[in-house]
Amino acid sequence: MQVTEIDWSETEKEVAKTAFDRAYAREIDALILEVRSFSSAIAQIEDMWRLHDFLSARRHEIDGKYDYRYSALIFVFAGLLKDGWLHLEELEGLDADKLKKVAALARM
């Protein structure tokens, strides 16, 4: 299942980069809204430390998740699909085999 850089055509790289950036922007935008709304409701110190814990967890998760190595992209896209940050149609242009793998992994 290992997919390295040479397995990606130039067109596929473009499709992948666009889809990756789009999912990232969506997730970050949603997170910013969530943090703003969370913050506006902070009334006591426990709420503030809860926000801190929340940000720690999300930062760690996002840093690990958006991994643009070609060997990881299939799994990354499957995860993004599963979590709703990306739609399968946005990966159109990847070869059929990759799309099949992404879709199958996303259903797991």
Place this chain on the structure above:
Amino acid sequence: MQVTEIDWSETEKEVAKTAFDRAYAREIDALILEVRSFSSAIAQIEDMWRLHDFLSARRHEIDGKYDYRYSALIFVFAGLLKDGWLHLEELEGLDADKLKKVAALARM
């Protein structure tokens, strides 16, 4: 300079507790306002991680600073005075020697 619990009269303990809680409440209230205002201005991910770094630092600082051991209180009060979270008059009721130490440390 070590001051242990037996060096604090009941009245002094009450004064100390009230002053301590008041300073804590002030600092936390100010911090909550700061975090809310910071959050409302978050526009991109770097701002969010900056908020996270800020919260990490403040949490660590506050956890360490508000140390209600009688052996630490003179230093704690001096720091709170220095940072403006407490006024010397709010420590009235402590014995003259303690007040002198607090005031002297706060000027350092």
